[in-house]
Amino acid sequence: xxxxxxxxxxxxxxxxxxxxxxxxxxxxxxxxxxxxxxxxxxxxxxxxxxxxxxxxxxxxxxxxxxxxxxxxxxxxxxxxxxxxxxxxxxxxxxxxxxxxxxxxxxxxxxxxxxxxxxxxxxxxxxxxxxxxxxxxxxxxxxxxxxxxxxxxxxxxxxxxxxxxxxxxxxxxxxxxxxxxxxxxxxxxxxxxxxxxxxxxxxxxxxxxxxxxxxxxxxxxxxxxxxxxxxxxxxxxxxxxxxxxxxxxxxxxxxxxxxxxxxxxxxxxxxxxxxxxxxxxxxxxxxxxxxxxxxxxxxxxxxxxxxxxxxxxxxxxxx
Amino acid sequence: xxxxxxxxxxxxxxxxxxxxxxxxxxxxxxxxxxxxxxxxxxxxxxxxxxxxxxxxxxxxxxxxxxxxxxxxxxxxxxxxxxxxxxxxxxxxxxxxxxxxxxxxxxxxxxxxxxxxxxxxxxx
Amino acid sequence: xxxxxxxxxxxxxxxxxxxxxxxxxxxxxxxxxxxxxxxxxxxxxxxxxxxxxxxxxxxxxxxxxxxxxxxxxxxxxxxxxxxxxxxxxxxxxxxxxxxxxxxxxxxxxxxxxxxxxxxxxxxxxxxxxxxxxxxxxxxxxxxxxxxxxxxxxxxxxxxxxxxxxxxxxxxxxxxxxxxxxxxxxxxxxxxxxxxxxxxxxxxxxxxxxxxxxxxxxxxxxxxxxxxxxxxxxxxxxxxxxxxxxxxxxxxxxxxxxxxxx
Numbered sequence: 001x002x003x004x005x006x007x008x009x010x011x012x013x014x015x016x017x018x019x020x021x022x023x024x025x026x027x028x029x030x031x032x033x034x035x036x037x038x039x040x041x042x043x044x045x046x047x048x049x050x051x052x053x054x055x056x057x058x059x060x061x062x063x064x065x066x067x068x069x070x071x072x073x074x075x076x077x078x079x080x081x082x083x084x085x086x087x088x089x090x091x092x093x094x095x096x097x098x099x100x101x102x103x104x105x106x107x108x109x110x111x112x113x114x115x116x117x118x119x120x121x122x123x124x125x126x127x128x129x130x131x132x133x134x135x136x137x138x139x140x141x142x143x144x145x146x147x148x149x150x151x152x153x154x155x156x157x158x159x160x161x162x163x164x165x166x167x168x169x170x171x172x173x174x175x176x177x178x179x180x181x182x183x184x185x186x187x188x189x190x191x192x193x194x195x196x197x198x199x200x201x202x203x204x205x206x207x208x209x210x211x212x213x214x215x216x217x218x219x220x221x222x223x224x225x226x227x228x229x230x231x232x233x234x235x236x237x238x239x240x241x242x243x244x245x246x247x248x249x250x251x252x253x254x255x256x257x258x259x260x261x262x263x264x265x266x267x268x269x270x271x272x273x274x275x276x277x278x279x280x281x282x283x284x285x286x287x288x289x290x291x292x293x294x295x296x297x298x299x300x301x302x303x304x305x306x307x308x309x310x311x312x313x314x315x316x317x318x
Numbered sequence: 319x320x321x322x323x324x325x326x327x328x329x330x331x332x333x334x335x336x337x338x339x340x341x342x343x344x345x346x347x348x349x350x351x352x353x354x355x356x357x358x359x360x361x362x363x364x365x366x367x368x369x370x371x372x373x374x375x376x377x378x379x380x381x382x383x384x385x386x387x388x389x390x391x392x393x394x395x396x397x398x399x400x401x402x403x404x405x406x407x408x409x410x411x412x413x414x415x416x417x418x419x420x421x422x423x424x425x426x427x428x429x430x431x432x433x434x435x436x437x438x439x440x441x
Numbered sequence: 442x443x444x445x446x447x448x449x450x451x452x453x454x455x456x457x458x459x460x461x462x463x464x465x466x467x468x469x470x471x472x473x474x475x476x477x478x479x480x481x482x483x484x485x486x487x488x489x490x491x492x493x494x495x496x497x498x499x500x501x502x503x504x505x506x507x508x509x510x511x512x513x514x515x516x517x518x519x520x521x522x523x524x525x526x527x528x529x530x531x532x533x534x535x536x537x538x539x540x541x542x543x544x545x546x547x548x549x550x551x552x553x554x555x556x557x558x559x560x561x562x563x564x565x566x567x568x569x570x571x572x573x574x575x576x577x578x579x580x581x582x583x584x585x586x587x588x589x590x591x592x593x594x595x596x597x598x599x600x601x602x603x604x605x606x607x608x609x610x611x612x613x614x615x616x617x618x619x620x621x622x623x624x625x626x627x628x629x630x631x632x633x634x635x636x637x638x639x640x641x642x643x644x645x646x647x648x649x650x651x652x653x654x655x656x657x658x659x660x661x662x663x664x665x666x667x668x669x670x671x672x673x674x675x676x677x678x679x680x681x682x683x684x685x686x687x688x689x690x691x692x693x694x695x696x697x698x699x700x701x702x
Binding site: 414 | 603606607610611613614617618619641644645646647648649650651
């Protein structure tokens, strides 16, 4: 199977599916276009939205997008991983499927109108999108908005509004997307005094992670971190406490796990983290494992002050 | 060696010429020490051609547990008995790889059946 | 709101606008399949009939009529713009106008209910379709009993990579499939993250108990991997899917023979 065939067949099966579920001229026309264009470089990102994509392809077929303008896989891939809010997208997907559904037409507008888009989450339940492109200078804003607003849910669960104030840069448009915020932020504090608290820590961190709607693998990863942290406290300090908190940091919405103890500190911390120092009970491996499972990792240790290990895992990935 | 199961300890079950150790819950320090002693003394007594550790009941495997597995399997290997691990769950596998702890001291199997037939010796 | 409804509302508000500008013969003529809109259209036309037919009192009631019609126009515009909560203010004109406004509000309320429901259904359908699209673009193909193939197509972004890993491993364990072939024929360009994820996938599949081979590494990808200094130790790489299948058959104890004539 060559590349074009694979792409083409995937697209065709999707179009067939969409055609069956929403019969009409658009799907048939798009299908024809794909048949003709299979050898060109029309490429699809790995996740896409049939309805809007169809619209986009139809527009291409109708010549609304200049002929010869095609998107190489590189461009699309780059678009998706750089501009396309890799992390924000995942956050939205977890936080609010409705909000996610709302952004996709935005994204496709950008793609087919040659706009660049960046986005970042703003705390809980909000994200700021900045669109930029040649066609975006004043006057056309209404029509752009019209295009995106037309696809927006009107159930009130999601709100999209133009960001008030001057645009970040001339020729840009900033939109703020807000969605309903769920229950109050989760948090927990787990005293660790003995071996039974290790399992307890695992379970309670798991609970917070689940409440925050982390994926199954991430939940296991976080519970494993809790296990490592608790065990280190038990083995080296005897007693300590683990704080778990749902919050927002510079990277967005995240879980913060902080293990504190008043023990004797970790000697040779740098060596330990580099993997050079092997203590009898393998603490080095544990800390390194924790570091690899988290997005941000910080250790502070002193012979008198004890040790504090803090890890952060974002609800999205960079 | 008997097949009895003492509550709170980890059983060592003899199945033909194979020793099966199902780890249902993460063992405590003392349980882990006992297990290691029991397994190695059983193995050294001879008559077993393989040691299979079943971790399918474990939702979390941290570095401590990988250490236990290593001690069990590497120790047996040194005594001439091959080892196998059965039942590493998908999420656990991914986490182990993320942690960099994917080097296991034994062959891994999808199921106990497969592990047993792998170690089938001459009858 | 779907295009047809929007269009219909557009037509209605345009009619009112024209009427206010002096074209008293104008009526909303485009019928709509949507019962709510159709009722609105009839009501509006009735009101416009009343307004233009009453020539004698037209000038007298023209002011309040114009007000009401302006309200209607504004409300319809808002509704068209997506604010389904918009309603005509009632209790400001005479009895007839009031009644008309109330009925309009009633119609708008019904319209809102219908829209909310169809919106809900639309979102559900879209989510369902998205899932199917995802399935289509990360196919795990059972090429034989005990052999799964995962053709990797395109750039694997980090969010999808973990999902792919999970999905593959779940499938392997669930179906007890002992051989997995990760085919990279569809990958011409690879970045660090993707390569990293692919290697993780192979290692994780091995941990779970499957034999995992990687096939179809092209020269560009091979160069990139070497340049990145990635450790492919322990990962079995073969030239193409065919070789991968051969190896899988051998692992599973199958033998392929030509049928005797």
